[in-house]
Structures are given as C-alpha cells and as structure tokens.
Amino acid sequence: MRDAEPRELRIGPRDELGLFGGYHSPQLEVDVRLNTNEAPEPPPAAWLEDVARGLSHIAFNRYPDRDATALRAAIGAVHGLGPERVFAANGSNEVLQALLLAYGGPDRRVAVFEPTYALHSHIARVTGTTVRAGERDADFLVSPGVLATVLEDGPAITFLCSPNNPTGRLETREVLEAALAGAPGLVVVDEAYGQFAPWSAAELLDGHRHLVVVRTFSKTWSLAGLRLGYALADPAVVAACQEVALPYHLDALKQMAGIAALSYGEEMAARVGRLTTERTRVVAGLRSLGLFVVPSDANFVLFHSGSDDARGVWERLVARSVLVRDVSSWPRLGGYLRVTIGTARENDAFLDALRKVL
Numbered sequence: 001m002r003d004a005e006p007r008e009l010r011i012g013p014r015d016e017l018g019l020f021g022g023y024h025s026p027q028l029e030v031d032v033r034l035n036t037n038e039a040p041e042p043p044p045a046a047w048l049e050d051v052a053r054g055l056s057h058i059a060f061n062r063y064p065d066r067d068a069t070a071l072r073a074a075i076g077a078v079h080g081l082g083p084e085r086v087f088a089a090n091g092s093n094e095v096l097q098a099l100l101l102a103y104g105g106p107d108r109r110v111a112v113f114e115p116t117y118a119l120h121s122h123i124a125r126v127t128g129t130t131v132r133a134g135e136r137d138a139d140f141l142v143s144p145g146v147l148a149t150v151l152e153d154g155p156a157i158t159f160l161c162s163p164n165n166p167t168g169r170l171e172t173r174e175v176l177e178a179a180l181a182g183a184p185g186l187v188v189v190d191e192a193y194g195q196f197a198p199w200s201a202a203e204l205l206d207g208h209r210h211l212v213v214v215r216t217f218s219k220t221w222s223l224a225g226l227r228l229g230y231a232l233a234d235p236a237v238v239a240a241c242q243e244v245a246l247p248y249h250l251d252a253l254k255q256m257a258g259i260a261a262l263s264y265g266e267e268m269a270a271r272v273g274r275l276t277t278e279r280t281r282v283v284a285g286l287r288s289l290g291l292f293v294v295p296s297d298a299n300f301v302l303f304h305s306g307s308d309d310a311r312g313v314w315e316r317l318v319a320r321s322v323l324v325r326d327v328s329s330w331p332r333l334g335g336y337l338r339v340t341i342g343t344a345r346e347n348d349a350f351l352d353a354l355r356k357v358l
C-alpha cells in the first residue's frame, strides 16, 4: 500500500475550546505542597491492606458491574439513601460533566456565582452550555438579590459551591432554600468540602427532587488519586446521569476500593478534626502577620497577601519550597492567595516562609 499524501486537517477541534486555556494548578517540585486542597495524610494503612486482599478476588478478564450497584448502595447507606439515589463517577468532576451532558448543552444556560470553582463554568462551556455568572457580595456570599436576577435567566442548572472554593465560605441555608424555590432546573450543590461544614444540603434532599448534592473522595477521604466522586439526587436525575456516562465507566478495582474506604468513616472524621484544629492555627498565624483572612469552613484558607503583587509573594514562597495557589488573577481576587491546610509541620513551614517573604 502506498503512503497517503500528507494533507492539512480541514476540520479541527471546535473553535471555542481553544479559548478556555484549560484548568490547572502548576505542579512544581517543592517540599511543602499546599496548592490543591488534597488531604495531607495518606489513607489508613488498613484500607490499603483491604485493597490488596480485594485485588485477588477481581475477575479482571470480565467487565465490572456496569451499574456499580454495590458501591452505590454502600455510598447511599452513609447518607441513609438507597442506591437509586446515588450516581458515582471518576471524581466529582466527572459527576459534574455527566450532569452537564444530561441537562446542559446548546440553547441551555447554567448559573454560577463568581468567584467560585472554575470547573463548573469550564465543563459547561465544553458541553456547549452558556454560562451566566452572578457576582458574590463583599463577604463572598450569594445575596438573595443577585440570586433572583440570575434565576430570571432560566438556568437548567444553578450551581452553588458550599463551602465555596476558593473562598472557603459556607452558603446560608436561606440562599439554598431561595434557590430551591426559584430555580426552574436543577440546583447542584458542590460539597467537595462538605465534611468540614456544620450543615449539608443533603438534609434538604427529601422533598426537593431537583436538588443534587455532589461529593468527592478526593479531599477528606484522602483519596484524590483514586478518582471517585458521587451525586446524591432524585432517581430520575441518577438515571439521566447513567444514560450519558460511558458504559463501565467505573472500573472493578475502583468499585472495590471505594466500598472498602467507606468502612473508615471514623478515621476520616478524626482527620477532619485534626485539619480543623490546624486551620484555626493557620488563620491565627496569618492574622498575626497583619493579613486579612476570609473565614473558612473548608480545608483551605483564602487570605490577602498584603501586597498588590500577590504573584511576587507566591514566587518568593516557591523559592522557599512552599507552593500555595495563586488566585490573584481571578475576578475580585487581586492580591489574594489560597493555602491548603497541611500537617502541623507543613503549616509551620508555610507560616515561617511567609513571615520571611513579607
């Protein structure tokens, strides 16, 4: 066979994809990595032993359980819900993608409240969905007035993020109830940091069939590397997500490892306790440097660097082998940096480096 003539690709990726620039936090080789809100501790050693044992029982020549029923039942049991109320996927980002594939798309709009988690609007655009952004108030909370204005637009999905990334603020129950009362479509509450909060939108699932609560194993469960997240929702919403997910999207190993993780709830609660204690210490440390700190209900803290040149502060921290998240180019966040709560040693290293940098 003769080689085909090389020729130009006539139809490339959709034009608008080039505009997004993707979403990534630079990963640099540093000693203290406090930029992506991961758990600083590895998962319990006993969990790893469970997984090692479970491996030998997996029939790797067979496709996994397509509906992941055992995993969904185990997740549901944690929340007092049946498997028909749980959609599981490869990280909560894939959950968000499934929701947008099923409920978003051309001619549809979704609402977000900036500044917030960039992936909500990013995945919306990738799925061809129009994004309407309302602005948070001076305290970085969603105000009832802004909410009402945004809802007039008829969003197919209204995204709330509570506690909100990157601000750490927990949304008020009043705002969630107003969203549930006024939204014509789904109200999706991203609770990636839900275990740190005093209340959960999951409490309102009964009686609100258009409420979806999204959670992840990436943060408190110390399993960012496993890629597992889920939505708690009405069975019809779960069915729609299953419809757009690829067949067998959850591999057998992940289903087994996820079920195994759920028996370590107490260890996870203890981690949340340790991180909350450390967060109090980090906040006090930042304030003692004279910096403005946004109150946080999560495992990270947004603080003002005290300088117009937050990027410069970030760079000088990197030079001292401490990596935080530079959010200063985001709307409304000029001068701000975000730091993940790490181990006591890491937090000390961060505060010490920041003191020297300032």
Ligand SMILES: *Cc1c(COP(=O)(O)O)cnc(C)c1O
Pocket: 037, 090, 091, 092, 093, 094, 117, 161, 165, 190, 192, 215, 216, 217, 218, 219, 224, 228, 229
């Ligand atoms: C970290 C984070 C996630 C997690 O995404 P995974 O895909 O589950 O790792 C989701 N939402 C928010 C707001 C986050 O900060």
